[in-house]
Amino acid sequence: MLKTALKPRWIAGLVFALLLSGVFVLLSQWQLSRSAQHEPPAPSSIEEVKPLVDVLQPGQFFPGSVSDQMVSATGSYDPGKQVLVEGRLYNNQKGFWIVSAFAVNDAPALSGVAASPQTWIPVARGWVADAAQAGPPPSGTVTLTGRLIPSEAPTPNVDAGPGRASAVSAAELINKWEVSSYPGFIAATSEVAGGVPIPLGDNVKALNIPPQPPAEQVNWLNLFYAVEWVVFAGFSIFIWWRLVKDDYRRDLEEDEDDDEYGDFDDEPDTAEASQEPTTPEPEQKVQQ
Numbered sequence: 001m002l003k004t005a006l007k008p009r010w011i012a013g014l015v016f017a018l019l020l021s022g023v024f025v026l027l028s029q030w031q032l033s034r035s036a037q038h039e040p041p042a043p044s045s046i047e048e049v050k051p052l053v054d055v056l057q058p059g060q061f062f063p064g065s066v067s068d069q070m071v072s073a074t075g076s077y078d079p080g081k082q083v084l085v086e087g088r089l090y091n092n093q094k095g096f097w098i099v100s101a102f103a104v105n106d107a108p109a110l111s112g113v114a115a116s117p118q119t120w121i122p123v124a125r126g127w128v129a130d131a132a133q134a135g136p137p138p139s140g141t142v143t144l145t146g147r148l149i150p151s152e153a154p155t156p157n158v159d160a161g162p163g164r165a166s167a168v169s170a171a172e173l174i175n176k177w178e179v180s181s182y183p184g185f186i187a188a189t190s191e192v193a194g195g196v197p198i199p200l201g202d203n204v205k206a207l208n209i210p211p212q213p214p215a216e217q218v219n220w221l222n223l224f225y226a227v228e229w230v231v232f233a234g235f236s237i238f239i240w241w242r243l244v245k246d247d248y249r250r251d252l253e254e255d256e257d258d259d260e261y262g263d264f265d266d267e268p269d270t271a272e273a274s275q276e277p278t279t280p281e282p283e284q285k286v287q288q
Contacts, residue, residue, distance in 0.1 A: 028229035035222035068211035077137035133203035146188035
């Protein structure tokens with residue numbers, strides 16, 4: 001079969017099949033990249049600062065449409081309601097987030113047995129390398145600006161200890177502070193009191209959390225096309241191999257036919273050989 005495959009026409013056919021397969025593989029790679037490619041984000045206004053009371057309502061699920069929205073709120077901190085969340089990174093260094101309870105002015109009050117008269121929201125005010133470096137929140141009326149982030153999930157079976165929290169979880173902090181809370185928290189970028197910015201302190205670093213990238217979604221149709229092009233690439237090589245195999249079989253059949261007819265021509269003419277020469281019988285004379 002190798003001799004058949006080395007015929008000029010089948011060598012040319014192999015080159016064509018390989019080129020065609022290469023094109024199919026490139027198309028498969030393109031479809032594969034498209035299957036995981038982020039679609040262009042829709043025009044968003046998350047960097048436009050909006051009032052918290054207009055963006056999110058307490059007592060409801062956190063809608064994904066307001067995640068990472070820049071918001072502003074006016075209210076006051078309670079210095080007795082502050083925790084440190086450990087294991088937070090800043091320039092690859094582990095430290096703590098300072099999370100304080102912030103009573104939001106003009107926020108809707110929740111109803112129920114355990115509801116508090118005022119609605120609060122956790123505010124991540126900054127990062128410190130050591131727990132002793134965390135100071136109390138500013139007093140008085142404060143207007144803060146920051147990024148609205150969904151509540152984190154609490155770490156199961158972990159007791160962070162007094163004045164600590166395992167995560168910035170509204171469910172966990174509600175039990176610690178015994179207040180009604182929004183279903184999320186604010187990563188503060190600035191705090192202003194009386195029109196004057198409030199400094200964080202020498203040892204406190206601002207968080208400046210950027211918006212999170214959109215979740216990667218798989219386009220199954222493009223993924224199916226990617227697999228389909230790979231199948232086409234393999235099929236083109238299979239077609240070439242099948243054509244070569246058919247040609248090889250035809251060559252074998254032709255060789256067998258040539259051998260059969262050649263043997264037949266070499267055989268003696270048995271009909272003629274079997275005929276023996278006959279001599280005429282002598283005539284018998286009849287005597288009278």
